[in-house]
Amino acid sequence: MGLFNWLSGNADxxxxxxxxxxxxxxxxxxxxxxxxxxxxxxxxxxxxxxxxVNAYVKEQWKERSRELQEEFKSQHSTSPFIYEGCNINEQAFVGGYSDFAKRLKEVYKMNVPMD
Known part of the structure; x- marks a missing residue:
């Protein structure tokens, strides 16, 4: 996508x-x-x-990762684990960093590293 195309994106x-x-x-x-x-x-x-943001020492992550996998019915076990939702009953799994970066680019038109 050229610079002009990005700048002409609809802010709405x-x-x-x-x-x-x-x-x-x-x-x-x-x-x-x-x-x-x-x-x-x-x-x-x-x-x-x-x-x-919730940060853990590496030794704690394995257990916390299992809890998140169970809660969100996900196989994602690596750091970070990202989910969305303001209402605790309506939260949804987003993914890891790559998924989050993709969302920031697509939804918020932000330029972020992909890896």
Missing amino acids: DIPTKTQCYHIEGFLSCVHFQTAVEAADRLTAKHANVKVD
């Missing part, structure tokens, strides 16, 4: 209602760190977006 396509994302992972994971940095940029640009 960017959600304006409150959106909530939850990022969980272990502190030394580079993908977790990159997801948190991207989320910081997202919340700085969009006041309607809230991000909750």
